[in-house]
Each structure stands twice: as structure tokens, then as C-alpha cells.
Amino acid sequence: MFTNQQAMQRLDEILQKQKQRVAAMRTQGDFIDYNTLSPLIIGVCGGDGIGPVITKVSEDVLRFLLQEDIAAGKVQLRTIDGLTIENRIAEGAAIPKDVLAALKECHVILKGPTTTPDASYTGPNIESANVAMRRELDLFANMRPVKVPEEGIDWTFFRENTEGSYAVGSLGFEAEDGISVDFTITTTEGTRRIARLAFEYAKTNGKTRVAVVTKANVIKETDGKFLRIANEIAQEYPGITAESWYADIMTAKLVDEKRRREFEVMLLPNLYGDIITDEAAEFQGGVGTAGSANIGKRYAMFEAIHGSAPRMVAEGRDMYADPCSMLRASVMLLRHIGRADAAGRLEAALDKCMFTEKKLAVTGRPTGATSAAFGQYVLDTIAAG
Numbered sequence: 001m002f003t004n005q006q007a008m009q010r011l012d013e014i015l016q017k018q019k020q021r022v023a024a025m026r027t028q029g030d031f032i033d034y035n036t037l038s039p040l041i042i043g044v045c046g047g048d049g050i051g052p053v054i055t056k057v058s059e060d061v062l063r064f065l066l067q068e069d070i071a072a073g074k075v076q077l078r079t080i081d082g083l084t085i086e087n088r089i090a091e092g093a094a095i096p097k098d099v100l101a102a103l104k105e106c107h108v109i110l111k112g113p114t115t116t117p118d119a120s121y122t123g124p125n126i127e128s129a130n131v132a133m134r135r136e137l138d139l140f141a142n143m144r145p146v147k148v149p150e151e152g153i154d155w156t157f158f159r160e161n162t163e164g165s166y167a168v169g170s171l172g173f174e175a176e177d178g179i180s181v182d183f184t185i186t187t188t189e190g191t192r193r194i195a196r197l198a199f200e201y202a203k204t205n206g207k208t209r210v211a212v213v214t215k216a217n218v219i220k221e222t223d224g225k226f227l228r229i230a231n232e233i234a235q236e237y238p239g240i241t242a243e244s245w246y247a248d249i250m251t252a253k254l255v256d257e258k259r260r261r262e263f264e265v266m267l268l269p270n271l272y273g274d275i276i277t278d279e280a281a282e283f284q285g286g287v288g289t290a291g292s293a294n295i296g297k298r299y300a301m302f303e304a305i306h307g308s309a310p311r312m313v314a315e316g317r318d319m320y321a322d323p324c325s326m327l328r329a330s331v332m333l334l335r336h337i338g339r340a341d342a343a344g345r346l347e348a349a350l351d352k353c354m355f356t357e358k359k360l361a362v363t364g365r366p367t368g369a370t371s372a373a374f375g376q377y378v379l380d381t382i383a384a385g
């Protein structure tokens with residue numbers, strides 16, 4: 001229970017930290033050039049719950065596709081153990097120290113889902129490992145593609161990944177008289193960089209519309225800034241229209257079969273991006289089919305968009321988890337490090353295994369294939385193609 005004075009102190013601490021962040025953003029250099037790295041180090045973290053099972057499938061596929069680069073010493077795949085909920089609780093840290101140090105030695109990371117204790121957990125407040133990693137490695141852009149070609153859906157979401165209600169999500173407090181307070185942060189600098197990336201993507205990929213999704217009609221300061229800055233950046237891209245959408249009606253329009261086809265690139269603050277991308281993934285076959293790229297200037301991390309599915313593990317079904325989300329994330333990883341050819345091979349094999357040939361189906365239960373069997377099917381398809 002915070003007194004007013006403690007509350008003011010907390011706000012002061014938050015502002016100090018955010019000022020340091022803004023200063024760091026202002027002096028940050030350009031994106032890393034993967035061509036100059038040898039070896040390029042890919043860290044692989046299994047995570048919790050179904051994480052180790054589905055991550056293993058992607059690791060095998062990456063080893064296969066990158067075998068020449070690995071043999072030539074140009075690429076190194078490095079297993080990073082210890083990013084588990086047990087270790088996090090034991091250390092009382094969102095990411096154990098040695099794990100964070102090991103992650104920072106890599107250039108890109110493939111990460112399985114991690115478990116976050118929810119409000120019913122009574123131990124010390126532990127932040128989500130995901131959220132902490134995005135902040136520690138400054139992975140400011142969360143890019144999530146969703147495609148359903150036969151329904152004309154081809155969406156790319158750019159979710160701001162280090163600000164909004166997530167920036168200081170663990171620093172809320174309860175004040176006297178049962179008043180709970182959380183914080184949400186939007187910075188000019190942080191909005192500019194994510195907006196630029198979304199418009200740049202639109203330009204490079206021949207898209208002409210960027211939907212900016214906020215609730216600027218209600219959340220006036222932070223969402224208002226997000227929308228205003230996005231509109232400013234849009235001025236630098238004459239061929240591209242920035243369309244302002246409020247998150248409620250935009251979410252509704254995603255279920256409107258005719259209207260939803262018109263969306264191309266979406267630019268969203270952190271929380272709306274979190275919610276709407278789960279909804280969007282559902283049209284593609286569920287969150288188990290969707291990958292996510294967390295991109296920063298120095299590091300990038302690739303993962304599933306879903307969590308660690310503790311219920312599946314409790315029911316003994318983890319080996320039936322769908323590995324496709326991590327495999328889609330691996331396509332993005334390969335493309336990001338300039339291995340477009342390997343990315344294309346994996347993507348083509350996935351489209352075949354998931355949509356056209358469908359010799360095996362994963363259902364999450366013994367009625368379907370195991371994660372490992374589906375992984376082998378994808379590997380065989382790549383090898384045959």
C-alpha cells in the first residue's frame with residue numbers, strides 16, 4: 001500500500017528511467033549488418049511448457065538449412081539453457097543473469113514461449129521474461145504477418161514492443177483507499193522509430209495503406225501522441241496513406257469478410273498489438289500457426305506469438321503441440337539474417353505441409369501428429385523440394 005509520497009516517488013523513478021531510455025534511443029546507431037559478422041551467432045532458448053518441444057523442431061530445421069554456413073564456420077547455433085520459470089523464481093529475476101549475458105553474446109535468438117506467473121502467484125513480482133527481453137535487448141518492433149491467400153488476407157502488423165502499458169508494467173501500485181494505478185508510456189522517439197519501420201516496410205513491399213490503430217479518442221495523451229507522430233512520419237512517404245482506426249471498430253472490421261481484405265500494414269501501440277494479433281492469427285488457423293519477429297537495431301528475437309500452454313503440459317499433451325508458429329518464426333529469422341533462399345525453401349515447405357498437401361495434421365491431441373513427426377514431414381518436404 002503506497003502513501004501519496006511513495007506514489008510520487010515511484011512516478012519520479014519512472015520518469016528518470018524513461019528519460020535515460022529516450023537519451024539512448026537518440027544516440028542509437030543504425031541496424032546491424034549481418035553480412036559483416038562471422039560467425040553470426042544464433043542463440044536457441046527452449047523456454048517453458050511446450051517451448052522445448054516446438055523449439056527443437058525449428059532448431060533441427062535451421063541446422064539442416066544452414067548446414068553449409070555452419071560447416072564453414074560462418075554461422076553458429078548456440079543452445080542457451082536456463083530460461084525457465086523455475087530459475088526465474090529461484091533468482092527472483094525476469095531473466096536469470098547468466099542467461100541474459102549469454103543472450104547478449106548472440107546476434108539473433110530463437111526463443112520458445114516462457115511462462116509468466118499471473119496475479120495468483122504470491123511470490124515476489126516477476127516480470128514476463130518476454131517483456132524483459134524485449135526491453136533489455138531493445139527489440140522495439142514486433143512484426144507479425146498473417147496470411148490467408150484464399151480469403152484475400154495479407155496483413156503485416158507492426159506492434160510497438162517496448163512502450164505502452166508494457167513499458168513499466170510491473171511498477172504499478174495500490175494506493176490508499178483501494179486505488180490501484182498502472183502506467184502507460186508513449187515517447188516521441190519510440191513512436192517515430194516503429195512508425196518509420198512500418199512505413200518503410202509498406203514502401204519496400206508495394207503497399208499503399210498503413211492503418212494506425214489507437215484509442216486516441218479516449219486515451220488522449222499517449223495514444224494521441226502515437227497517432228500524431230504516425231501521421232507526421234506518413235508525410236515522408238507520399239505514396240502511402242495513413243488511415244486512423246480506433247481499436248474497437250478495427251477489431252470488429254477484421255471479422256467483416258469483405259472489408260478486412262483492404263487492410264495491408266497495421267501500426268499499433270503495444271497492448272492493442274498484443275490483442276489484435278492473436279485475433280488475426282485465428283483466421284490463419286490459430287495462434288499455433290503464427291510467428292513473430294522482435295526487431296531491434298543490435299539484436300533480433302524470433303518466437304511464437306502464443307504462450308507456453310501449461311494446460312497442454314498438465315494434460316500430458318506437450319508432444320502434440322503445433323510447431324508451426326516457431327517454424328514461421330524461423331522463416332522470418334532466416335530472412336532477417338539475409339538467408340532469403342533458405343527462408344523461401346522453408347516457407348514453401350510449410351505452405352505445402354500446412355495448406356495444400358496436408359499429409360499430417362497437428363491437432364494438439366493424440367488425434368493428430370506429434371510435433372516431432374510434423375517436423376520430420378517439413379524436413380522431408382524441404383529435402384524433396
Ligand code: IPM
Pocket residue numbers: 116128130131274304305306307
Ligand atoms: C505475446 C505474448 C506476450 C505479450 C506475453 C507472453 C507477455 O502474449 O508475445 O503476444 O503480452 O506480449
Ligand code: MG
Pocket residue numbers: 274275278305306
Ligand atoms: Mg500476445
